[in-house]
Amino acid sequence: MSKHHHHHHDGCHRPEPEKLLEDSLARARGKGLRRTKALSDVLSILIQACQPLTLADISESEALVSEADRATVYRLLVKLEQHGLIRRLGLHDRAAYYIINLPGEHHDYLICNDCGRIERLDIACPVQTLEETIAKSSGFKGIYHELAFYGQCPDCSKT
Template sequence: MLHHHHSATCQHHDEQSARELAASMLTRAREAGLRRTKALENVLSILVHSHQPLSLADIAESPDLTSGADKATVYRVLVKLEELALIRRLGLHDRSAYYTLLIPGRHDDYLICTQCGRIQRLDIACPVEALEKQIEHESGFKKLYHELEFYGLCPKCAD
């Protein structure tokens, strides 16, 4: 559980963890054949430091996008990262997409409002992890993963 009041030590640790994660994601992108560009570094850093999925506009208009990359360049970077399974695209097809990191050994499940498009992380223990282990055991498949999204009306739209 994250607390609203971080001590200086905790903030330093969070920032160090974020920097290490950004570096590791950049290494994975490079190993997958992406050229190391300032735009790539910026996009990964913005996603790492975000605690929620971000839209193309969120990333392209972020003050942390210091490379000066335009929206089309940011979009191309996101498409490449998604193709390499380094990020996950969320959302409804007829609405703007949101992007979040895919971190080995960790995942988040989401609730998506079909009316306003709001996306919210599901804050419960993943209901599918035990099933995933059973499927791995019974099928012989290894390194299984899943992406779980629930669709419905958020409390605001349901009123």
């Protein structure tokens, strides 16, 4: 799966990536993850990316200064996902994509079952009002949801 599918997500306007990285590292530390150079690199790459990345995208990134190997990167991703610091998207482990989970930032995605292409859903999320209703009625705090829609992208549905 090539990079050209992501062209319309370029240009990421996250304010203060350094601060986001510090916050994310602090959250990781709070979950008992050792603060290693590799961890810092992986979080940094995901924060800068603004779009879902594959294991290969991350482990082959020039920003992986620590030169952690693929297995190390994968173990970190698994831990980060378990602790809710990142989100895994996509179909099973085949072509899984990872995206940073930042407090207050939320996106839903469209995923093609055939080529694995992932697009951010650019409509206002109808579920957010539902979350407020659920929070009121259940007393749950910090409710969030993870939504992914699956289908066939225009390219795959032509054939």
